[in-house]
Amino acid sequence: MKKIHVIDSHTGGEPTRIVYGGGPDLGQGPLADRARLFLQHHDHFRSAVVNEPRGSDVIVGALLLKPTDPTCAAGVIFFNNVGTLGMCGHGTIGLIVTLQHLGKIQPGEHRIETPVGIVTAILHTNGEVSVRNIASRRITKEVRVSVDGIGEITGDIAWGGNWFFLVADHTEELARHRIERLTEVSWRIRKALSAQGITGTGGAEIDHIELFGPPADAKNHSRNFVLCPGKAYDRSPCGTGTSAKLACLYADGKLKPGEIWRQESILGSVFEGSVSIVDGEVIPTIKGSAFVTAESTLILQENDPFQWGIDSPLQAGTEREA
Secondary structure, rough: EEEEEEEEEEEOEEEEEEEEEEOOOOOOOOHHHHHHHHHHHOOHHHHHEEEEOOOOOOOOEEEEEOOOOOOOOOEEEEOOOOOEOOOHHHHHHHHHHHHHHHHOOOOEEEEEEOEEEEEEEEEEEOOOEEOOOOOEEEEEEEEEEEEEOOOOEEEEEEEEEEEEEEOOOOOOOOOHHHHHHHHHHHHHHHHHHHHOOOOOOHOOOEEEEEEEEEEOOOOOOOEEEEOOOOOOOOOOOOOOHHHHHHHHHHOOOOOOOOOEEEEOOOOEEEEEEEEEEEOOEEEEEEEOOOEEEEEEEEEOOOOOOOOOOOOOOOHHHHHHHO
16 A cells, blocks of 8 residues: 655645655656656656546646755646646645645745746745746747638747647637637647647647637736646646746737736636846746645555556556456
8 A cells, every 4th residue: 555645725726736745756866857757657656646536637736856956945846637747837836835834934935946947936925926937938929720620720839837829819708618618629729730730949749728818807917718738727827828928928018027917717816927037038927826725645555446547557558458
């Protein structure tokens, strides 16, 4: 029997599950190397933590690790129902609140080591968290793609810690009762990008699709719908997606350094975003709130046929052999 100690939280409605005990030994190397090791040799562990029957498609996991850089409060590898993530904005907010819950940090500024670089987070005295993300950028504006059953649409390709295709050129209503339709449209866009060879830098797969529209609340600037790599939609306004959006707004001259952009999610939760320019690069900051929802011990029994999750690669292997 194996036990995994986790703390669950949600950020703007989007869940995060922090693994703080019982995780695999990945050594002490750079976070990027440990993330590759985690994906290559411990993908069944990822599946056990976030996939059914212990989790769900929407849960984002985070493996808490000792950082390589001694100035960092923690190292972290984020993962979801289909693989690892370079960076996760809502997850970092959840991580900071969880570290406070564990008594490891107090209000103030804290550095967090991720596979794509070091981010800085401020835990405010009111419980809110501001995450200063890695440099974000738009690489291509107004890319045309022909989407099956929809027609030609136009969007921007941008990096905010993950690769995004950002689309305002659509006719969809961004409302909760339309989530099935929005999921289908976004998935078709993603498949069209892949089929037509449209990628991020160096051929990187664009695995996040972000639709934009007018906000439901006039206090906000925009509403989004974000489809994540495993076909689950982001309940929060998406931290890396908002970072990518801020980079596009700055590039278009629609957002000045220090100005606040209020990004609304499909649920109506809000992130406040802004940018600063450092050595010519766009550095986004995202502010939001997270709340701890559970302290749990996950139990993995050897005789459980779904020990490693329903969609585990080990489970799939067993089925193929059978």
